[in-house]
Amino acid sequence: MATPNPIRVTVWNEGLHELKNEAVQKIYPDGIHNAIAAFLQAAGFATRTATLRQPEHGLTQEVLDTTDVLIWWGHLAHGEVEDAIVDRVQQRVLAGMGLVVLHSGHHSKIFKRLMGTSGDLRWREADEKERIWVIEPAHPIAEGLPEYFELQPEEMYGERFDIPAPETLVLVSWFEGGEVFRSGCCYQRGSGKVFYFRPGHETYPTYYQPLVQQVIINGVKWAYTRTPVAPRVVAVKEFMK
């Protein structure tokens, strides 16, 4: 599906697991970013990728200025992301760029920066089953989803998840081992929208799952702001008599 002015998506990935871990290489031979970019491209978005080890982590001002929605996957090296780049991404979000934060991105600098909290949570790697329930079935991010869908195996993430209460809570996960988790969380920050989506442990083929792809595609559409308005500091005299 081609559109005249497709939404421009940049998929950012740390890209380190893929270099070090054979299991991850097998699942994502071109990296998690290219797996995600592939299905987004197929869905009609204008898609490119960026990774940690590129100059400026691939997120130059020019790249960000021509990105409508940024996807973020990171895990091992949150601390290596330079603060100046985090500042830049935050400014673009406040000016209207959408941001979709995936899985272990809960501890990324940019997510913590936009949330103001630690992003801490419970977790466990036990190859267990996750069942994701749709809490707001009429929300754009739930479009095309059944009442619930399952991922197995996945890593467990459990509450308490240290985030501000989501402005809209779309998805809640049930885990075989006994936990629950707010898995699909929507926020507005400035003119930009932020969507956190839980699944995607690097050693599982989660991003090939059609319904996971559907959620991310829906998330991109939802996070896209057609006519963003940048916040401004204004000293105004005009209204006073």
Next chain:
Amino acid sequence: MATPNPIRVTVWNEGLHELKNEAVQKIYPDGIHNAIAAFLQAAGFATRTATLRQPEHGLTQEVLDTTDVLIWWGHLAHGEVEDAIVDRVQQRVLAGMGLVVLHSGHHSKIFKRLMGTSGDLRWREADEKERIWVIEPAHPIAEGLPEYFELQPEEMYGERFDIPAPETLVLVSWFEGGEVFRSGCCYQRGSGKVFYFRPGHETYPTYYQPLVQQVIINGVKWAYTRTPVAPRVVAVKEFMK
């Protein structure tokens, strides 16, 4: 613990299961209302009860006017509650009375009236385990609770629960059979606070569970509004020059 001006609680119960069902009679020989009233009285509240079959369902204007927080348990006979009494309870909530709706009260007229939605949900009676997770550990309703606590057996209630998104979501349940549920939900309506709390199937001794009691006690304290202000329609001229 006696206090000079204790919070005045009225525990309302339909009171029909107790008449018909031997299993319920064994668990709650004096009715669910008296079991709840007992631990609330012991917690220092000034407590009384009211039931469906009393004149005006025990909820005369005088009773409501001297009630700070009303507890509501109903199931079999929501339709028998007269609309005029529902109106009266709604008015008192808007004027500042707290309301704690328990379990099957999700389908009560008063809860649907205050929510504007159907209150529909999934359910299953299978003697299964419920694990209740604390999502907002610093909320007054979570005071004294551990990270999670368990009830077994309990009835399953599952999403999608047709309620407006809670203003504060305090508790989320995990069920053995695979569902999740928003189990502790806070709302403001007019000057009154509304707390929905899930557990309490009539054939299980749920209201004797100390942590369930703790949540209800906390809910009463939270729902109590010291200085309610009634909404008013006002035609005002005074500000115009």
Next chain:
Amino acid sequence: MATPNPIRVTVWNEGLHELKNEAVQKIYPDGIHNAIAAFLQAAGFATRTATLRQPEHGLTQEVLDTTDVLIWWGHLAHGEVEDAIVDRVQQRVLAGMGLVVLHSGHHSKIFKRLMGTSGDLRWREADEKERIWVIEPAHPIAEGLPEYFELQPEEMYGERFDIPAPETLVLVSWFEGGEVFRSGCCYQRGSGKVFYFRPGHETYPTYYQPLVQQVIINGVKWAYTRTPVAPRVVAVKEFMK
């Protein structure tokens, strides 16, 4: 602008002021409903109207079933709207129909039904100036709006407005006489979206104001749910072993 499957809008108006009041007749010779329908039709929606004095108030099950978004204007005769029709409209909203409530509709049965509150507010008719500020500039309902716009003269509506806290507060009004008001309020109820928009006193030509029209057009687009999902009561056995 014609579209293959335009959003189907029904504009409901009480239609009584127009019969009784010469000033209103002059401004809206074909009724408020037709003035609103005209600009919605021009904006590309498939538009029709319905009024109080029609059989079933013009809101038969068939009409509602083929309505994507319903606009509501009422004032003098909220009490004449039959409860059975209010039930029917509420069911359609919960099943996914959008609802845009205008001005004095804050006291309509359907708005109070969906909110659970009284809808009370302060008001004054003093031909004063209203300045409407955009609080969430990136929200779809604010698309194309400047930072603020003015209406003069308008009726004053002031806080405290007895509504549940809006899930999104898009617009806040300033009034010359000294009040503020939450003028653009968004809610989700079941699968349906509800938008309350304040302006539109019957003796002023408010609905000819281009930016007022813009907000209502945006409101219709926002309130439209592409793939609504009706809430269901479900007894489920399938997950238990």
Next chain:
Amino acid sequence: MATPNPIRVTVWNEGLHELKNEAVQKIYPDGIHNAIAAFLQAAGFATRTATLRQPEHGLTQEVLDTTDVLIWWGHLAHGEVEDAIVDRVQQRVLAGMGLVVLHSGHHSKIFKRLMGTSGDLRWREADEKERIWVIEPAHPIAEGLPEYFELQPEEMYGERFDIPAPETLVLVSWFEGGEVFRSGCCYQRGSGKVFYFRPGHETYPTYYQPLVQQVIINGVKWAYTRTPVAPRVVAVKEFMK
């Protein structure tokens, strides 16, 4: 009024206007911090002060660890507050300390850190009248307030205020010159509560106004968390078979 375990409040003030500006010195000869501390002390809180030019800005770990609620007033020198101290304050908020941010603190590092947004707004110094409306009259922060109260003269702050939508919006200001502003905003961050309150330009005697004092006293009580629970990262094995 003395209480056995009074809430421990630390009032932080930049304290620079008082050194440079004679008008400010006249109004607050002992500094804004001591003016605020005086009425808080009189209200029964255990109160102390801290200022920018003290070692560690007066906010040592020991001071923060024994502070239940921190008040923040800054304006000229937000940039001089060391990031390490901001980190420390943020950690304490997430661990349960309340934070009340006043007036120009909307641009402080700690407020922007906890909000994730710019805090930008419109402003004008024109000695104009502010009328503050109570939007949630039953909220603890509104206790004892009339429907509205006035400050004159005050500085104007206007929308759009670049903050996340408040979890509870308690107060909205009307300004003579034509603006509105969300003046009393509540947030939860981790186990800590954050309250932003608008008034308090340094050249006006705002903090001597009894109702302004009432709001700040109420804000301290509201922001105090009795039993905070620190968020934790936990790797858990115990639930899996």
